[in-house]
Amino acid sequence: MNQTLSKPYPNPNPDPPDPFVSMLKESIHRFIADYRNSVTDFSNFSSIFSRLLHGIPDPPVEIVWFYSAVTFHSTKLTAQDDPSGRVSAIKDLFQLLVSCSAACGAAKRIAVLAPVVYELCNLAFDTKERFEEEIQSLLEGLISYISICCGGNGDRRDGDDDDGLNSCFLDVIRVWVVDRIGVGDELEAFFPIVSDDVRKGLRMMRGGVGYLAGVVMCEAFLLKLCLKLGLQTSRAELEKEVRNWAVQTLTGFQCFSFFDTLFRMLLEPVLPVTNLLNSKDICLLQEILYDSVIMVDYSFLKPQIGIQSADERYKNLAVTWLLVADNAIRFVRKDDDQTKVISYVNAFVESCLASHLIKWLTNHIGMEGKIFRPNVSTPVALIKWMLLVEEKGVRVFDCDISKLRAKGVICESRVEYMLPVTKPDGKTQDTGDLEMVDSVDTVSVAADGTINTQATDGARKRKGTVDGMGIQVKFVRYYFDEKYVKKGFPSLGSDDSLSSESEVDNPVYDRAMEDMQP
Numbered sequence: 001m002n003q004t005l006s007k008p009y010p011n012p013n014p015d016p017p018d019p020f021v022s023m024l025k026e027s028i029h030r031f032i033a034d035y036r037n038s039v040t041d042f043s044n045f046s047s048i049f050s051r052l053l054h055g056i057p058d059p060p061v062e063i064v065w066f067y068s069a070v071t072f073h074s075t076k077l078t079a080q081d082d083p084s085g086r087v088s089a090i091k092d093l094f095q096l097l098v099s100c101s102a103a104c105g106a107a108k109r110i111a112v113l114a115p116v117v118y119e120l121c122n123l124a125f126d127t128k129e130r131f132e133e134e135i136q137s138l139l140e141g142l143i144s145y146i147s148i149c150c151g152g153n154g155d156r157r158d159g160d161d162d163d164g165l166n167s168c169f170l171d172v173i174r175v176w177v178v179d180r181i182g183v184g185d186e187l188e189a190f191f192p193i194v195s196d197d198v199r200k201g202l203r204m205m206r207g208g209v210g211y212l213a214g215v216v217m218c219e220a221f222l223l224k225l226c227l228k229l230g231l232q233t234s235r236a237e238l239e240k241e242v243r244n245w246a247v248q249t250l251t252g253f254q255c256f257s258f259f260d261t262l263f264r265m266l267l268e269p270v271l272p273v274t275n276l277l278n279s280k281d282i283c284l285l286q287e288i289l290y291d292s293v294i295m296v297d298y299s300f301l302k303p304q305i306g307i308q309s310a311d312e313r314y315k316n317l318a319v320t321w322l323l324v325a326d327n328a329i330r331f332v333r334k335d336d337d338q339t340k341v342i343s344y345v346n347a348f349v350e351s352c353l354a355s356h357l358i359k360w361l362t363n364h365i366g367m368e369g370k371i372f373r374p375n376v377s378t379p380v381a382l383i384k385w386m387l388l389v390e391e392k393g394v395r396v397f398d399c400d401i402s403k404l405r406a407k408g409v410i411c412e413s414r415v416e417y418m419l420p421v422t423k424p425d426g427k428t429q430d431t432g433d434l435e436m437v438d439s440v441d442t443v444s445v446a447a448d449g450t451i452n453t454q455a456t457d458g459a460r461k462r463k464g465t466v467d468g469m470g471i472q473v474k475f476v477r478y479y480f481d482e483k484y485v486k487k488g489f490p491s492l493g494s495d496d497s498l499s500s501e502s503e504v505d506n507p508v509y510d511r512a513m514e515d516m517q518p
Contacts, residue, residue, distance in 0.1 A: 020052070021166055024062060028171045031070060035178050040077050045070040057103050061209060062168045064100045064112050068093060069175045072115070087134045090119045094142065106149045107257075108163065110213040114190070115176055116142060117219045121192050122180075124223065125275055132227065139224045146217055147252035163209040170203070191215060192275070193222050195268045198261055207257060214257025218265065221249060221258075225285060226276040239284065246292040254300045256313060259293075263320040266293065266327065267405065290328035293321070294347045302352070315360050316398040318353040319386070323402070325351075326379035326409050349377050357382060364394045380413045 031045060049067035053059050075089045094116045101109045120142075124135055170186060177189045187199045194215055201211060228242045253259075265271065266289060271282055298321075301314065325348050332340040348354055358376065376382040383406050390396040390403065397403040 020060065020063060021168055024066060024168045025171060027066065028168065028175055031066075031175055032178055035073070040074070042070040042074050046074070053100055058108075059100065059104075060166060061108060061112055061212070062166055062172045064097065065115060065172045066168075066175060068096050068100065068115060069172070071096065072119075073175075073179070084131075086123065087131055087138075090116060090123065090138060093119065094138065098145065105163075107210045107213040107255075109149050110146050110216055110255075111209050113142065113146070113220075114212065114216045117216055117223065118176060118190050118192075121219070121223060124227065125192075132230075136224075136227055139220065139227070143220055143224060143249060146220065147249070150252060150254045165205045165208055165212065169205060191219065193219050193226075193272050194261070195265050195272055197264060197268070210257045211261075214255060214259075214261040217253055217255060217258040218261040221246075221253070221262070222271070222273060223276075224249075225288065226273050226281075229277060229281050229285060239288070243288050243291055246288055247296060250292055250296050251300070256301065256317060259298075259301070260317055260320060262289075263293065263317070263324050266290070266324045267320070286331065290324075290331055290344075294325055294328050294344050294351075297352070299352050302356075311360075314356060316402075318357045318360075319397060319402060319406075321351075321353045322357065322379055322382060323405050323409065325354075326383065329379065345378060348379060354382065357386070361386065361389055361394075361396070365389055365392070380409060383409050 027045060027049075031042065034042070046067065049063065049070070053063065053067055056063070072089060072093050075092065076086065078085075094113070097112050097116060098109070101112045104112075116138075120135055120138060123131060173186045173190045177186050180189055187202055191199055191202065198215055198218075201207060202215065205211075207214075225242060225246060228245065229238070231238060250259075266286075271286060271289075273282060273285065277285060301317070325344070329341060329344050329348075332344060354376075376385055386396045387403075387406055387410065397406065
């Protein structure tokens with residue numbers, strides 16, 4: 001059985017002590033000492049742990065990693081003067097890890113592959129030009145195997161994603177990186193193309209085997225994309241091919257932890273692939289990733305009905321995706337790519353993740369059972385509504401960091417992501433024709449199901465149809481020209497609440513929000 005790390009991040013519900021931990025720790029200590037003393041024969045370790053693995057039907061990740069590490073180091077030391085032997089050693093490592101985890105659940109079968117991705121990264125860093133074809137082939141096989149694991153039952157439905165990582169997790173990683181670094185930065189060396197925040201999660205072991213599986217998938221996915229972008233071919237054809245491959249792979253990787261890891265990395269200022277791509281290709285990679293994560297249909301991730309923990313997990317993933325969607329729209333707007341802005345906004349509106357968030361919010365503000373859809377046609381509008389709901393006492397964001405990111409979106413926003421407005425004469429409406437930001441729409445849902453939108457300062461009226469009781473919701477618009485936004489833009493008050501000088505009272509909405517308070 002497994003135990004989670006007790007120091008320095010205590011687990012309130014630790015597993016019973018793992019009977020193999022003390023033996024593994026002693027073996028790790030002896031191996032590292034022998035390696036640094038130039039010992040090349042590790043057959044004693046291999047023999048002991050081979051017998052141990054045959055006696056455990058579902059072995060811990062750390063046991064599999066240690067056995068495979070001593071076997072791999074022995075092979076690599078033997079073939080160190082033969083560069084092609086390094087490729088063969090990685091192939092053998094892949095097959096060994098697959099066979100050792102054959103009886104395990106899907107998440108663990110993926111998680112144990114981290115050493116393969118690590119060695120492929122090193123091979124790409126050191127000799128990419130010489131062995132590019134071999135690396136591509138190995139990665140293709142690895143990713144196909146991962147897709148098969150996900151297709152079987154994936155970590156979103158498999159109980160082994162909750163298995164803990166025992167206290168030897170970081171120690172056994174030192175065995176893998178013993179020939180490259182000293183003590184202290186083993187995670188950065190072993191997981192070179194994920195963000196510091198992701199590595200922090202690994203150090204805390206906050207997500208167990210499932211979290212580790214998502215990290216392995218994310219690294220394999222990014223490494224393959226980087227190598228594809230390095231191919232010498234027509235850029236137009238290459239971009240199309242890489243985009244298609246990315247979407248196809250995302251659809252195959254039906255795993256919560258993978259998407260959570262990828263989304264969080266896309267919220268970072270820079271992708272951690274500077275060792276593989278130049279700045280121009282990194283920018284292209286970012287655009288391809290945005291295209292992929294915005295356009296993919298995530299219906300395959302919907303949680304099972306009636307499982308509250310799965311529903312909460314799905315909601316948290318949707319919140320992270322929402323923040324990524326806002327980043328993506330800002331990213332393409334900087335390039336003045338209006339066509340792509342429109343496609344991103346349309347994809348957001350039609351996404352099942354956005355729909356799930358709206359449904360979750362309406363259920364938690366007393367609107368459950370009513371047909372009601374507020375006018376949240378952009379990420380900014382939905383984020384603002386989420387912050388308002390949270391201020392009323394409903395916990396929307398899973399952590400303070402997510403909430404701060406959401407507030408940052410509101411503070412930085414200076415435009416509403418909307419389609420160009422065309423005048424009756426066919427000309428595009430210019431900035432001077434736009435309404436002031438302090439024009440606030442008040443949406444009235446009448447008893448007959450008709451929506452009448454009235455705006456202060458002569459804003460346009462819109463009509464729609466819904467069923468349900470009369471409800472009012474107010475929305476603030478944000479426009480591009482900064483001179484229009486200074487007066488009415490919502491700001492963070494002294495108590496971190498959202499405020500706006502131009503907002504008007506909405507008693508019906510306020511009462512609905514007050515009803516949900518304890």
